[in-house]
Amino acid sequence: xxxxxxxxxxxxxxxxxxxxxxxxxxxxxxxxxxxxxxxxxxxxxxxxxxxxxxxxxxxxxxxxxxxxxxxxxxxxxxxxxxxxxxxxxxxxxxxxxxxxxxxxxxxxxxxxxxxxxxxxxxxxxxxxxxxxxxxxxxxxxxxxxxxxxxxxxxxxxxxxxxxxxxxxxxxxxxxxxxxxxxxxxxxxxxxxxxxxxxxxxxxxxxxxxxxxxxxxxxxxxxxx
Amino acid sequence: xxxxxxxxxxxxxxxxxxxxxxxxxxxxxxxxxxxxxxxxxxxxxxxxxxxxxxxxxxxxxxxxxxxxxxxxxxxxxxxxxxxxxxxxxxxxxxxxxxxxxxxxxxxxxxxxxxxxxxxxxxxxxxxxxxxxxxxxxxxxxxxxxxxxxxxxxxxxxxxxxxxxxxxxxxxxxxxxxxxxxxxxxxxxxxxxxxxxxxxxxxxxxxxxxxxxxxxxxxxxxxxx
DNA sequence: CCAAAAGTGTTTCCTGTACACCCATGA
DNA sequence: TCATGGGTGTACAGGAAACACTTTTGG
Numbered sequence: 001x002x003x004x005x006x007x008x009x010x011x012x013x014x015x016x017x018x019x020x021x022x023x024x025x026x027x028x029x030x031x032x033x034x035x036x037x038x039x040x041x042x043x044x045x046x047x048x049x050x051x052x053x054x055x056x057x058x059x060x061x062x063x064x065x066x067x068x069x070x071x072x073x074x075x076x077x078x079x080x081x082x083x084x085x086x087x088x089x090x091x092x093x094x095x096x097x098x099x100x101x102x103x104x105x106x107x108x109x110x111x112x113x114x115x116x117x118x119x120x121x122x123x124x125x126x127x128x129x130x131x132x133x134x135x136x137x138x139x140x141x142x143x144x145x146x147x148x149x150x151x152x153x154x155x156x157x158x159x160x161x162x163x164x165x166x167x168x169x170x171x172x173x174x175x176x177x178x179x180x181x182x183x184x185x186x187x188x189x190x191x192x193x194x195x196x197x198x199x200x201x202x203x204x205x206x207x208x209x210x211x212x213x214x215x216x217x218x219x220x221x222x223x224x
Numbered sequence: 225x226x227x228x229x230x231x232x233x234x235x236x237x238x239x240x241x242x243x244x245x246x247x248x249x250x251x252x253x254x255x256x257x258x259x260x261x262x263x264x265x266x267x268x269x270x271x272x273x274x275x276x277x278x279x280x281x282x283x284x285x286x287x288x289x290x291x292x293x294x295x296x297x298x299x300x301x302x303x304x305x306x307x308x309x310x311x312x313x314x315x316x317x318x319x320x321x322x323x324x325x326x327x328x329x330x331x332x333x334x335x336x337x338x339x340x341x342x343x344x345x346x347x348x349x350x351x352x353x354x355x356x357x358x359x360x361x362x363x364x365x366x367x368x369x370x371x372x373x374x375x376x377x378x379x380x381x382x383x384x385x386x387x388x389x390x391x392x393x394x395x396x397x398x399x400x401x402x403x404x405x406x407x408x409x410x411x412x413x414x415x416x417x418x419x420x421x422x423x424x425x426x427x428x429x430x431x432x433x434x435x436x437x438x439x440x441x442x443x444x445x446x447x448x
Numbered sequence: 449c450c451a452a453a454a455g456t457g458t459t460t461c462c463t464g465t466a467c468a469c470c471c472a473t474g475a
Numbered sequence: 476t477c478a479t480g481g482g483t484g485t486a487c488a489g490g491a492a493a494c495a496c497t498t499t500t501g502g
Contacts, residue, residue: 001225001226002225003225003308040297042225042299042306045297046295047297068295071270071292073264073269073270075267075268084227084270086295086308134440135440150454151453165440166493167455168456168492169492169493172456172490173490173491176489176490176491189452189453189499190452190453190501192453192501192502193499194451194453194454194499194500194501195452195500197453197454197455198454374482375481391482392465392466392482393464393465393466396463396464396465397464400463400464412473413472413479414474414479416478417472417474417478418472418474418479418481419471419472419479419480419482420472420480421480421481421482422482440491441491441492
């Protein structure tokens, strides 16, 4: 019984949420598109393993966030002998265009090609996790450049969530939570004119839960 | 390389959040307490496996909820050759007292005995998951009897969350979300008198996200 | 001066919290 | 009728959404 690690590496490219896939050159599932990853080695844990394996496809320094998604373990999920997969979500900021091998390409998540095995499900799980965490964490830092304007950030959130987010409220919500910081600098306006936008950055570039209690908050002034 | 499944099975007993553990009768970690589970067989997926293995410890019909937590894969997490573990959260309603084997016992999560391997971490992960989901899902159904009074439910939520929850607001929040239903019936008052409490039930006994968007809701009237 | 884009002020709504008050029972 | 626990009504606060309005640029 084998164990593999797989990652849905997501990035906003051309205003759409895209995932990194490579095209199989062998049976089974010849020519279908599949997730980067590979076999878990004996001396590494799953996170070390997926980072090592991703390094072969993407410059690993560009990976701003990696987290476990779930185990996929249907006995027939791949033909032949049984392989359990631990799936990951990986994120790359929108201002990088990592070199990728020739057999590898970015695909819009809402227009996936024919994928191998159960990789389609895994990509959708990665998207769901990202969407959920955009609401209650600062995970946006992993999709955005180091510094950005509110409109750029709005486009990133809109693409990831799949619906339009208003710039006004985006800024206000993130500012109230202390997630965003103004840099004090601005950037020249575009060709159509307009007021030159201010540059912002994320206060922290580590994942933090910013809205921990949806309800049933502990009484104010107590410790969890 | 082996694969095992382990479950943190939680129940509110005597007003405290408790976890089901069994005491090892062999080295390594002789006499330490460990989580129920065992080796993943070749023809089952991880969820089937954990349910099968739990059936040996608890009447499986009493398990109202089972969900994946995470993979624990440190190469040295157990001595000897390498075993990857998929951990689960399991829940048992407070009105059942399942028969358990002689080596098995319930332990308060906040006063764990010496546990084997990395099982301590897994128990804490199970508690965190439960606490988080109590806020934004109807997962309370899995801790509560089929019908219950608001005070009973308040005690369950307080024990699971680790702080006092007000009955007034608990009822209001769950009612507003459509999670609770009055049965119309009441129950005799206790020995100290008092108004006889009304009986409620959960509208659904399947896990449902009741508060999906912390923020960045899609514009009202759109589809995700 | 006008169009365009960015950013701010203001209003409204909703949800959850806090707390006072009313209700129904046993002794 | 009083103590006790259950339940409701009401006021308050915070956060987010909607939208009008102001600011700052390019042409």
